[in-house]
Amino acid sequence: MEFAFVSGDPALDLAGTVLSRRDAPVDLLSAPADLERWVAACPGLPDRVRVDRAGFELARSLREACYRLALDRVHGRPFDAASLAIVNRAAAAPPPVVQLGDTGLRLSGNLRAVLSQIARGGITVLADPAACLKECGRAGCTRLYLDRSRGARRTWCGMAECGNRVKAAAYRARRRTSA
16 A cells, blocks of 8 residues: 655654544554555655554554644644643654765654654644644545645645545536536
8 A cells, every 4th residue: 555645744644544534444554564664655754764563553642643633623622632642752752863964864763753753743733823734625535634725725635546536526427417
């Protein structure tokens, strides 16, 4: 399964590794190796991180906390206290090490450093009153994303998957109606 990085922030992208949360949840991170692949593919994170079972469970806990907090923000509710504690605890760990070399920027660190980076980014987004968080407009998709479009008119988490599906369904409906 390919991972999608369309949410605008790694914390939201991590939360998006569970698809169709309300209907038929599909967890894209079912084993530590899946999390290793996700971290390696995620822009702005170290590409070589080892994940053990305890770290895997910690990451899944952070994922669910980020999702709950972002959903609270979208719906204008007070933040869930248990989720705040999880995110703040993860953010307190040292972040990845940043190094500049002839080949450019290099990030390195263990899984705790990666989770710290994710939690810190999520905190920055959730604390920003100007950040426009939305839930995807396609029925069945529960991905949350940052809408940075002009006029905040973005409707779907990503055009490649959800936007194309909605537009294709609308086209088919118009064709049926005209026929």
